[in-house]
Amino acid sequence: MLKVKEAVKEFNGFRAVNRCSIDVPANKITGLIGPNGAGKTTLFNLISGGLTLDTGEVWFNQERIDQLPAHKIVHKGLYRTFQIPRALEKMTTIENLMLVPANQLGEKIWNSWFRNKQVKAEEQKIKARAEEVLGFLELTHVKYELAGNLSVGQKKLLELGRALMSDPDMILLDEPAAGVNPTLMKKIAENIRKLQQQGKTFLLIEHNMDLIMDICDKVIVMNNGEHLIEGTPQEVRNNKEVLEAYLGVEEGHNDIAG
Incomplete structure (x- = not known):
């Protein structure tokens, strides 16, 4: 590979x-x-x-x-x-994960005005994936904890x-x-x-x-x-x-x- x-x-x-x-x-x-x-x-x-x-x-x-x-x-x-x-230590654990996917609709401000439903639907899909990843890693209990507060x-x-x-x-x-x-x-x-x-x-x-x-x-x-x-x-x-x-x-x- x-x-x-x-x-x-x-x-x-x-x-x-x-x-x-x-x-x-x-x-x-x-x-x-x-x-x-x-x-x-x-x-x-x-x-x-x-x-x-x-x-x-x-x-x-x-x-x-x-x-x-x-x-x-x-x-x-x-x-x-x-x-x-x-x-990103001043963001929560789940927010750190949700930022990763590239080219999100919400990155362009006009989509929040003219494609609001699509932006929200995509955000929910990304959040669901982030929660799935947190579950796999057994980090669900700290998903709303600031990343800076996590252990090494x-x-x-x-x-x-x-x-x-x-x-x-x-x-x-x-x-x-x-x-x-x-x-x-x-x-x-x-x-x-x-x-x-x-x-x-x-x-x-x-x-x-x-x-x-x-x-x-x-x-x-x-x-x-x-x-x-x-x-x-x-x-x-x-x-x-x-x-x-x-x-x-x-x-x-x-x-x-x-």
């Missing part, structure tokens, strides 16, 4: 991503791991349109997207979340909810478990699995190796801006090159999740 070909990105002479190529299969959960500074977030920004490639290509659903702005990439069905949730874990779930409101084919998750307590982390993992079973594709950056090993079908390892290896979680867990050269685990300790 997603192909990155020979991606290169430099910042003031420092090559953050160095001829990196990855393939992400459809309807699977793929993990992207690496130490701080490996280039993972930069690669996410290149894929989602937050940064422009120096050289290389990004293809999504057999269409080249690296020359498109971020909002057009979202409309192609590729949605990206952030490590630090970007909720609830904000991460709200980020996932905002992604679902755009009905994407693929979701890029940037550290969904960071700062989240174990109970909510389990809930996030369960939701990702359910969505994958419903046909969604995921690529996630994550430092929590237990989560990576638990939910991922495939794991891609980056180091120094480059694609190092890829394989099943078990193959990556036991790879000597990953253990010694990349994760810095001493020989004999072959459990990267521990």
Whole structure:
């Protein structure tokens, strides 16, 4: 579903991503791991349109997207979340979700005057969808709570909810478990699995190796801006090159999740 070909990105002479190529299969959960500074977030920004490639290509659903702005990439069905949730904190949880769908009739003021019935009907449809998403994420009890008052874990779930409101084919998750307590982390993992079973594709950056090993079908390892290896979680867990050269685990300790 997603192909990155020979991606290169430099910042003031420092090559953050160095001829990196990855393939992400459809309807699977793929993990992207690496130490701080490996280039993972930069690669996410290149894929989602937050940064422009120096050289290389990004293809999504057999269409080249690296020359498109971020909002057009979202409309192609590729949605990206952030490590630090970007909720509108002075709006309620349900309002955050209802803002997501693009090109709403109510965005044009004259429609409120001349197409009032259609505007209200669309708004009710969007609200119903938002309530459905909140129910799926088990956030119904905070739907009228200001987003700024939510816990870190609830904000991460709200980020996932905002992604679902755009009905994407693929979701890029940037550290969904960071700062989240174990109970909510389990809930996030369960939701990702359910969505994958419903046909969604995921690529996630994550430092929590237990989560990576638990939910991922495939794991891609980056180091120094480059694609190092890829394989099943078990193959990556036991790879000597990953253990010694990349994760810095001493020989004999072959459990990267521990």
